[in-house]
Amino acid sequence: MxxxxxxxxxxxxxxxxxxxxxxxxxxxxxxxLVHRLWRVxxxxxxxxxxxxxxxxxxxAHLVAAGQEPTPGNVPRQMxxxxxxxxxxxxxxxxxxxxxxxxxxxxxxxxxVRSFGRHLQSxxxxxxxxxxxxxxxxxxxxxxxxxxxxxxxxxxxxxxIPDLVLAPLYLLPGPAQAAVRVWRAAFDDRLTAARAxxxxxxxxxDPAADAGYLAHIARYGALEPHLxxxxxxxxxxxxxxxxxEAARLHRTPAGDYEIDWGFRVLDLLPPRHQALIALDPGxxxxxxxxTAHQGCGRVHNPLKLRRAWVAxxxxxxxxxxxxxxxxxxxxxxxxxLLFHAQVQPVLEQALRHLLLxxxxxxxxxxxxxxxxxxxxxxxxxxxTGLRVYETFLAELARLDPVRxxxxxxxxEGTSADCSxxxxxxxxxxxxxxxxxxxCASCGVRLNRDLNAARNIxxxxxxxxxxxxPWRPAALPCVQPWTRQ
Ligand SMILES: [Zn+2]
Numbered sequence: 001m002x003x004x005x006x007x008x009x010x011x012x013x014x015x016x017x018x019x020x021x022x023x024x025x026x027x028x029x030x031x032x033l034v035h036r037l038w039r040v041x042x043x044x045x046x047x048x049x050x051x052x053x054x055x056x057x058x059x060a061h062l063v064a065a066g067q068e069p070t071p072g073n074v075p076r077q078m079x080x081x082x083x084x085x086x087x088x089x090x091x092x093x094x095x096x097x098x099x100x101x102x103x104x105x106x107x108x109x110x111x112v113r114s115f116g117r118h119l120q121s122x123x124x125x126x127x128x129x130x131x132x133x134x135x136x137x138x139x140x141x142x143x144x145x146x147x148x149x150x151x152x153x154x155x156x157x158x159x160i161p162d163l164v165l166a167p168l169y170l171l172p173g174p175a176q177a178a179v180r181v182w183r184a185a186f187d188d189r190l191t192a193a194r195a196x197x198x199x200x201x202x203x204x205d206p207a208a209d210a211g212y213l214a215h216i217a218r219y220g221a222l223e224p225h226l227x228x229x230x231x232x233x234x235x236x237x238x239x240x241x242x243x244e245a246a247r248l249h250r251t252p253a254g255d256y257e258i259d260w261g262f263r264v265l266d267l268l269p270p271r272h273q274a275l276i277a278l279d280p281g282x283x284x285x286x287x288x289x290t291a292h293q294g295c296g297r298v299h300n301p302l303k304l305r306r307a308w309v310a311x312x313x314x315x316x317x318x319x320x321x322x323x324x325x326x327x328x329x330x331x332x333x334x335x336l337l338f339h340a341q342v343q344p345v346l347e348q349a350l351r352h353l354l355l356x357x358x359x360x361x362x363x364x365x366x367x368x369x370x371x372x373x374x375x376x377x378x379x380x381x382x383t384g385l386r387v388y389e390t391f392l393a394e395l396a397r398l399d400p401v402r403x404x405x406x407x408x409x410x411e412g413t414s415a416d417c418s419x420x421x422x423x424x425x426x427x428x429x430x431x432x433x434x435x436x437x438c439a440s441c442g443v444r445l446n447r448d449l450n451a452a453r454n455i456x457x458x459x460x461x462x463x464x465x466x467x468p469w470r471p472a473a474l475p476c477v478q479p480w481t482r483q
Contacts, residue, residue, distance in 0.1 A: 010245050010261030011394040013175055013387055017155065017256040018165040018327050026160045027248070027256055033099050034111055034141055035134065037090065039063050041115045042133045046071040048079040049128040056089040057096060071128040078119055078126055087112045102159055110142025110247070137252070140259070145244030147258060148186070149179050151225035153331055155258060157248075163225065165327055166258065169335050170384035172391045173347045178240040178262055187226035190219050237354045238395065239266045264398055268354075275358035275463075275471035277456035279413065279448050280389070282379055283434075286349065287448035289456050290356070291472035295449055300383075301345045302337065308382035309375070334382065342383050353392060358471060360459025361389055362451065363407035400466050406459040418453030419443040419477045426450060443477050 019027055044059040050072045054062075062068055090108055094100045114135060122130050146158040154163035171179065197215055200208035245261030272293065278286040284297040310333065312326045353359060366377040380386050396405035414436075415424045422440035426447070429437060434447045445453075453474055460471040 008261075009263070009398070010243055011175075011240065011264055011391075011398055012247075012259045012261055013171055013391060013394070014249065014257050014259035015167055015170050015387060016381070017258055018331065019160070019256060020162070020164075020327075023160050023162065023164055024256075027157075030102055030107075030159065031141065031248075031250055033102060034107065036063065037094070037099075037103075037108075037111060038115060038135045038139075039068075039133050040093065041086070041090070041112070042131050043068050043071075045079050045115075045119060046128040046131050048081075049076045049126075049131070051076070056093050060093050060097065068133075071131065073127050073129050075125050075127050078122055078124055083109075083112045083116050086116070104144060104146045104158070106142045106144025106146060110140070110144075114139060140247040140249050143246040143248055143258075145246075147246035147248070148222075149183065149242070149260065150222050151183075152335060153328075154225055156222060157258075163221075165331055167331060167334060167338075167384075169338055169343075170387050171260075172350060172384075172388050173343075174236050174238045174240050175260070175262060175391065177236070178242045179260075182242040183226050187223070190223065190226070194219075237268045237351065238264065241265050264395070267395060267399055269402055270357035271355040273357050273469045275360060275456060275460060276353060276356040277360040277408075277452050277459055278353075278389075279362055279451040279455055280364055280380075280385055281448055282376065284448055285345065285383060285385060287446075287452045289449060289452035289474065291456075291474050295452065297448065298345060298349045301341045302383070303341060304337070306375075308334075308378045338382075338384065346384065346388050350388060350391070354395070357403050357467065357469075358459070358463075359392055359396065359403075359405045360408050360455050361392075361405065362410050362413055362455050364410050368410070400464075402467075404464050404467055406462050406464075408455045408458045408462075413451040413454045413458075414447060416454055417441060417443065418445065418450045418457065418474075421457075445477060 017027075040056065040060045040063050043063055044054070044056050047054055047059065047069065052069075087108055090112060091100070091105075094103055094108065118132065118136070143157065148156045149168050150156050150163060152169045153165060153167070155166045155168070156163055168179065169176070194212075194215055197208060197212040201212045240262040243261045243263050247259050247261070249257040249259065251257060272290075274290055274292060276288050276290045276293075278288050280286055283300055285300055287295070287297045289295040310330070312330070313324070315321055315324055364376065364380075366380060369376040393405045393407070396403040412424060415426050416422065417425045417438040417440060420438060420441035420443070422438060425439040425441075426436035426445070427439050429435075432444075435444050436447050436450060437444050456471070456474055460473075463470055
């Protein structure tokens with residue numbers, strides 16, 4: 001039987017954006033406009049469901065004036081309208097409101113599709129009041145080709161002034177290779193277009209001035225960021241291509257993140273029809289356990305402890321003060337440490353992990369760690385750990401016939417005993433370092449390995465039936481006594 005089609009055909013990888021104050025205002029503005037348009041669509045659909053259909057244009061004016069009618073609470077037939085019709089009406093309304101130049105077609109299309117999914121989720125009959133006036137919390141604003149990764153440190157978002165700082169270097173190797181290929185091709189296109197304009201200008205073509213100036217005004221500042229160091233192609237188990245499918249997210253704290261869509265061109269089959277379980281951590285980036293290939297760990301390679309919270313230098317004292325760009329300085333330092341110390345280790349781990357058809361990872365709740373006073377979230381952000389884990393999860397999502405990845409909730413993974421299964425029995429003793437002893441069966445195990453083994457059992461118990469094999473049982477406790 002062919003596998004069911006995947007909802008989003010793109011492999012998605014996400015990282016933060018660090019906009020300047022001006023850029024943040026522009027992003028906020030765009031975000032607000034899209035939310036207002038959602039509201040217009042929602043009120044329009046509420047009216048239509050209640051039997052009071054009004055043109056979208058009129059509804060937009062009602063919403064702008066704060067005169068939205070109260071939606072009915074009696075179940076009614078939900079409106080049937082194709083995304084295409086809805087988008088056409090919406091395009092006209094945004095034109096009317098003067099917002100069209102701020103919102104590309106990809107953004108409007110994404111909005112309409114997202115709204116369409118919300119309506120569908122309500123079923124064919126529902127209360128008009130159930131149509132929500134705000135997009136869901138995981139709503140992402142489609143940027144499509146309006147966002148470009150122009151360098152390792154910068155993103156261009158059409159309509160946002162200047163380039164936005166962003167740690168693109170955190171992308172896993174195969175994604176970085178795809179971005180470099182895309183940049184080189186884009187650079188070639190711009191160079192060719194400029195060469196034609198230059199030739200015409202130098203030949204005295206009277207029309208060439210305007211064309212040349214327009215080209216340089218639009219793309220001139222990008223050029224130094226585009227030259228990609230090609231380097232020899234790295235042998236890889238997976239090859240990707242960057243699609244024009246970027247999306248913008250806003251976190252509950254109001255920070256922006258961007259995700260890039262990649263197409264998977266090639267993905268070699270896994271070597272082991274087996275499960276590998278990963279416990280993420282700070283001392284070891286991951287501690288892993290398998291049934292037949294043993295266990296191991298990926299050491300944290302950072303040579304600086306708490307390297308992610310470096311102090312910022314004060315402004316120099318003097319007659320002429322140059323404003324300091326701390327964000328840029330922080331990013332360059334992060335890039336240096338990441339490339340030199342973290343990335344080689346993560347890439348090696350990635351090659352190892354991709355050999356396994358099944359992966360179980362503890363889904364560490366960063367908010368929960370923060371509540372316990374642990375600064376694990378900045379560590380994860382600094383090491384790019386979540387980006388790599390997401391990469392593995394996305395590959396499994398897009399290749400469900402051959403691969404699976406299970407996120408395991410973190411509750412009790414360290415405290416429960418992975419040998420006898422007793423709950424919350426692993427005890428810490430003085431001079432035992434990271435070893436724990438089970439109060440029930442007496443087994444002594446490294447804390448992280450115990451967690452990895454628990455993650456293994458839970459992922460195996462949650463195993464999808466889409467794969468033609470099941471994870472083997474873990475061997476009895478291995479002699480793992482040294483730190
Ligand atoms: Zn036990």
